[in-house]
Amino acid sequence: MSARTIFTRPARLAAIAPYLWMVLFFLVPFLFVLKISLSQTAIAQPPYTPLFDVSEGWETTKAAFAALSFDNFRLLVSDDLYVLSYLRSLMVAAISTSILLVIGYPIAYGMARLPQRWQAVAMMLVIVPFWTSFLIRIYAWINILQHDGLLNQILLALHVVSAPVVWLSTDSAMYLGIVYSYLPFMILPLYATLSKMDPALLEAANDLGASPRQAFWRVTFPLSLPGVGAGVLLCFIPIVGEFVIPDLLAGSDSLMIGQTLWLEFFTNKDWPVASAVAAILLILLIVPLLFYDRLQRRQLEQT
Amino acid sequence: MTDDISNPARGADSKPEAPATFGMPLLRIDSVVKRFGKFRAVDALSLDIHAGEFFALLGPSGCGKTTLLRMLAGFETPDEGRILLNGEDIAQIPPHQRPVNMMFQNYALFPHLNVRDNIEFGLKRAQMPSSEIAARVTEMVALVKLDGLEKRKPDQLSGGQRQRVALARSLARRPQLLLLDEPLAALDKKLRESTQLELMELQRRLGLTFIIVTHDQAEAMTVAGRIGVMDAGRLEQVAAPRELYEAPRSRWIAEFVGDINLIEGKLDTSEEPRPTMARRLAIATAQAGTIYVAEPRQPFTRTNLCVAIRPEKVKLSRRPPVSDDTRAINRLEGVVTDVSYLGGITSYKIKLDNGAVLRSSMANTARLDLDAYSPSQRVVAWFSPEDCVVLEQ
Numbered sequence: 188m189s190a191r192t193i194f195t196r197p198a199r200l201a202a203i204a205p206y207l208w209m210v211l212f213f214l215v216p217f218l219f220v221l222k223i224s225l226s227q228t229a230i231a232q233p234p235y236t237p238l239f240d241v242s243e244g245w246e247t248t249k250a251a252f253a254a255l256s257f258d259n260f261r262l263l264v265s266d267d268l269y270v271l272s273y274l275r276s277l278m279v280a281a282i283s284t285s286i287l288l289v290i291g292y293p294i295a296y297g298m299a300r301l302p303q304r305w306q307a308v309a310m311m312l313v314i315v316p317f318w319t320s321f322l323i324r325i326y327a328w329i330n331i332l333q334h335d336g337l338l339n340q341i342l343l344a345l346h347v348v349s350a351p352v353v354w355l356s357t358d359s360a361m362y363l364g365i366v367y368s369y370l371p372f373m374i375l376p377l378y379a380t381l382s383k384m385d386p387a388l389l390e391a392a393n394d395l396g397a398s399p400r401q402a403f404w405r406v407t408f409p410l411s412l413p414g415v416g417a418g419v420l421l422c423f424i425p426i427v428g429e430f431v432i433p434d435l436l437a438g439s440d441s442l443m444i445g446q447t448l449w450l451e452f453f454t455n456k457d458w459p460v461a462s463a464v465a466a467i468l469l470i471l472l473i474v475p476l477l478f479y480d481r482l483q484r485r486q487l488e489q490t
Numbered sequence: 491m492t493d494d495i496s497n498p499a500r501g502a503d504s505k506p507e508a509p510a511t512f513g514m515p516l517l518r519i520d521s522v523v524k525r526f527g528k529f530r531a532v533d534a535l536s537l538d539i540h541a542g543e544f545f546a547l548l549g550p551s552g553c554g555k556t557t558l559l560r561m562l563a564g565f566e567t568p569d570e571g572r573i574l575l576n577g578e579d580i581a582q583i584p585p586h587q588r589p590v591n592m593m594f595q596n597y598a599l600f601p602h603l604n605v606r607d608n609i610e611f612g613l614k615r616a617q618m619p620s621s622e623i624a625a626r627v628t629e630m631v632a633l634v635k636l637d638g639l640e641k642r643k644p645d646q647l648s649g650g651q652r653q654r655v656a657l658a659r660s661l662a663r664r665p666q667l668l669l670l671d672e673p674l675a676a677l678d679k680k681l682r683e684s685t686q687l688e689l690m691e692l693q694r695r696l697g698l699t700f701i702i703v704t705h706d707q708a709e710a711m712t713v714a715g716r717i718g719v720m721d722a723g724r725l726e727q728v729a730a731p732r733e734l735y736e737a738p739r740s741r742w743i744a745e746f747v748g749d750i751n752l753i754e755g756k757l758d759t760s761e762e763p764r765p766t767m768a769r770r771l772a773i774a775t776a777q778a779g780t781i782y783v784a785e786p787r788q789p790f791t792r793t794n795l796c797v798a799i800r801p802e803k804v805k806l807s808r809r810p811p812v813s814d815d816t817r818a819i820n821r822l823e824g825v826v827t828d829v830s831y832l833g834g835i836t837s838y839k840i841k842l843d844n845g846a847v848l849r850s851s852m853a854n855t856a857r858l859d860l861d862a863y864s865p866s867q868r869v870v871a872w873f874s875p876e877d878c879v880v881l882e883q
Binding site for chain 2: 396
């Protein structure tokens with residue numbers, strides 16, 4: 188029996204629904220962006236040429252295609268500003284994700300080992316910050332970190348420092364904000380894999396002569412790798428494109444790619460370059476996703 | 491309780507298969523207590539197990555048998571008492587430092603490691619040279635007949651194969667004591683029975699000491715040389731399978747192990763023993779009249795007694811057996827109420843005229859049984875005094 192025949196009509200509809208969603212709300216908009224990235228800026232509304240106008244006939248459409256160029260992409264590669272911006276984004280994302288993993292793993296591990304009823308409470312505590320707007324929480328950090336903010340007041344009162352320390356508009360403040368905001372996205376997938384794990388496996392490892400530390404590195408950690416992968420991707424990808432946190436907490440001397448994109452789009456009104464920035468960002472982010480997907484598929488094939 | 495493997499008060503059939511008792515026992519459990527809150531999961535339990543024994547811990551769920559096993563493995567620490575392995579108290583030693591291994595109920599195979607790596611796991615932790623590890627793994631794979639499957643992951647194996655990997659993994663370190671926690675519970679009946687025999691074979695060949703926890707009586711009786719029956723954190727009886735079945739120490743044991751008919755009564759001293767017979771005691775029961783039993787070697791201390799007789803020792807016949815047959819001195823008349831044909835045996839329920847319901851099972855020794863009884867048929871149920879066990883209560 189072929190796989191197709193076992194699906195009834197509603198089941199087949201349900202199966203294509205996610206693809207339909209992806210086509211309508213991701214692929215089509217992305218094609219628009221891609222098209223704009225191949226256009227030229229113009230002082231017009233919208234601010235780029237050429238525009239497609241199928242109503243004017245086949246010839247004009249063909250001419251519009253011919254007018255498309257890769258100039259914007261050439262610019263992105265040749266100008267340090269963009270390359271450095273991409274590199275900084277990837278570096279910030281890599282450092283933040285590493286910090287998130289180092290902080291999130293022990294928290295998730297501890298949660299998974301709590302008595303059942305306390306696990307629900309811990310889960311609530313992780314999720315509770317989501318009840319407040321993300322922007323408000325970042326502004327709260329500005330309040331805490333500013334010159335006469337809570338942090339400096341406490342440090343001065345405890346005589347740890349003699350003069351207020353500059354926290355705001357530094358990379359440290361940005362990393363703090365990123366780690367604070369993304370921690371639940373790291374903890375939840377890790378907790379999901381760790382809490383599913385059979386405690387008998389650890390007992391078996393102990394029984395076979397592994398100390399608790401060896402049992403962790405030989406059994407718990409390798410078995411939690413799918414959760415590590417999910418948590419890392421869930422954090423890394425949005426952090427690369429992060430705009431709000433670096434804009435509000437970091438200094439202005441170097442920009443992440445999200446900020447560069449914003450500048451091109453709103454300040455320079457250069458939609459084609461902004462679109463090219465977005466297109467390359469997407470391609471950069473698809474690479475780790477495909478890699479992860481292949482890893483998972485290989486695991487599935489083994490079973 | 492520990493030394494009480496022979497039971498003088500019981501019938502002639504109860505000679506225990508005593509283990510080799512010379513020297514120190516391999517394992518001595520000495521008044522061990524384990525509490526969970528107020529609940530005493532293991533209650534002042536003592537037990538000796540000798541090297542080379544195959545010992546079964548049998549009991550209903552929640553009786554403490556698994557807790558006891560986990561204390562031997564080191565996953566639980568006793569609140570009181572000592573656990574001596576070769577004379578050394580291991581009660582406080584963590585599991586990874588004990589020369590004891592365990593085979594887990596659901597095998598607990600490492601899903602990310604293949605068969606070879608699973609078996610190797612314990613050897614690597616023991617920091618054995620790699621050439622020796624390779625040799626040992628090969629030996630173990632051959633021992634449990636898993637050749638050719640070394641590269642498979644646990645989820646690519648059948649239930650029976652997984653059971654073998656778990657066994658090989660727990661045996662690889664050559665533990666002084668192997669603990670088996672319901673090792674065959676996940677297998678189907680046929681496979682379970684053949685695996686029981688292989689397990690016995692293996693234990694005998696390797697000369698190791700096995701302690702198995704099970705709730706399956708047939709399994710315990712098949713594999714073990716001695717069985718400890720636990721209830722409410724205590725050992726009710728420790729005995730060889732035959733003694734456990736034929737000479738249960740208490741009413742609880744009698745009812746827990748196998749099927750049994752229990753008839754309550756009192757010692758009847760007015761009845762004069764007839765001179766022609768061996769020493770008999772008469773027990774007056776309300777529901778089955780007077781029942782004659784063999785005189786115990788020690789006199790009863792209580793007057794409320796309970797006569798216990800296994801169904802296969804109750805014979806049925808249409809007419810009373812020949813009167814001078816002393817084995818048929820107990821004759822109870824009644825009506826067959828239930829007949830269950832089970833293949834090898836047929837099981838009958840007989841409602842006695844005095845009120846008791848008696849079960850009798852008869853082996854179907856011939857293909858055509860012209861003697862089978864049918865419901866509402868009047869029969870005589872008879873049994874020998876020697877086949878009765880008298881329990882005080």
